[in-house]
Amino acid sequence: HCMKTRDLMERAKLAKHEVSRKIFEVMYQKQTNLCLSADVTNSKELLHLAESIGPYICVLKTHVDIIEDFDQSTCRNLLNIAHKHNFVLFEDRKFADIGHTVSKQFTGGMFRISEWADVINAHPLPGPGIIKELKNANKRSGCLLIGEMSTNGNLITPAYTKATLKMAEENDDFVIGFISTSRISHDPHFLHFTPGVSLDCKGDGKGQQYLTPSEVVSKRGADILIVGRGITLAHDPVAAAKVYAQEGFSGYLAAVDV
Numbered sequence: 001h002c003m004k005t006r007d008l009m010e011r012a013k014l015a016k017h018e019v020s021r022k023i024f025e026v027m028y029q030k031q032t033n034l035c036l037s038a039d040v041t042n043s044k045e046l047l048h049l050a051e052s053i054g055p056y057i058c059v060l061k062t063h064v065d066i067i068e069d070f071d072q073s074t075c076r077n078l079l080n081i082a083h084k085h086n087f088v089l090f091e092d093r094k095f096a097d098i099g100h101t102v103s104k105q106f107t108g109g110m111f112r113i114s115e116w117a118d119v120i121n122a123h124p125l126p127g128p129g130i131i132k133e134l135k136n137a138n139k140r141s142g143c144l145l146i147g148e149m150s151t152n153g154n155l156i157t158p159a160y161t162k163a164t165l166k167m168a169e170e171n172d173d174f175v176i177g178f179i180s181t182s183r184i185s186h187d188p189h190f191l192h193f194t195p196g197v198s199l200d201c202k203g204d205g206k207g208q209q210y211l212t213p214s215e216v217v218s219k220r221g222a223d224i225l226i227v228g229r230g231i232t233l234a235h236d237p238v239a240a241a242k243v244y245a246q247e248g249f250s251g252y253l254a255a256v257d258v
């Protein structure tokens with residue numbers, strides 16, 4: 001087993017996009033591979049989570065379309081906090097339409113995602129046109145392709161995941177990695193983000209399926225664990241974030257390549 005690909009500064013050097021390089025560096029500097037999924041419905045709660053959990057994460061993932069009082073000041077404030085605590089912003093918009101439409105969804109509407117999101121994601125389902133148009137709209141963001149999902153009964157097959165990898169390799173100046181539940185690529189410049197992580201629950205009764213931090217990082221080969229309710233609904237979210245960050249990062253360092 002080659003330990004080299006677990007070396008974050010080595011991976012930062014191999015990165016093909018400014019954003020993945022930054023993520024590797026932040027992981028190294030802060031010794032964390034935790035991504036907080038801040039799925040709250042008002043700006044105040046979102047900013048409070050960013051401020052209090054910010055020191056323990058490398059990435060903060062948003063769903064800005066569930067925020068009831070969203071306006072551009074939400075993003076401005078979020079960017080300031082991201083800068084202060086040194087993490088990157090990931091808008092989990094899951095683009096999935098034709099190229100013409102996704103480029104407008106990415107840059108326009110009320111959210112203007114391209115103006116503030118470091119990371120976005122897309123379903124490869126529509127074909128390579130989706131990646132091309134997102135890239136043409138704004139190549140400063142890095143894109144994750146959804147190669148696998150955590151939900152029970154999802155329709156993704158091994159062939160689909162393999163085709164996702166090919167699409168990523170053909171666009172590696174913009175695609176920085178994957179949302180997946182296992183390691184799709186052995187190329188050290190690609191990042192693997194894994195959702196469906198909880199220490200306490202096996203599922204949420206709504207299709208979500210959970211694995212523990214050590215399972216996703218050690219057994220599934222995740223680089224970054226995405227944790228939402230395990231932190232946001234905890235009695236003490238900051239304490240919970242510290243536990244997830246600790247388990248996640250020690251698992252990352254101990255893992256051999258899978």
Ligand code: 5IU
Pocket residue numbers: 037039063092146148149150151179195196197208226227228229230
């Ligand atoms: N998310 C998943 N599974 C997936 C994909 C995205 O859970 O396959 I693609 C998102 C949904 C939610 C977060 O924003 O990750 C997980 O939140 P919880 O940790 O609260 O289940």
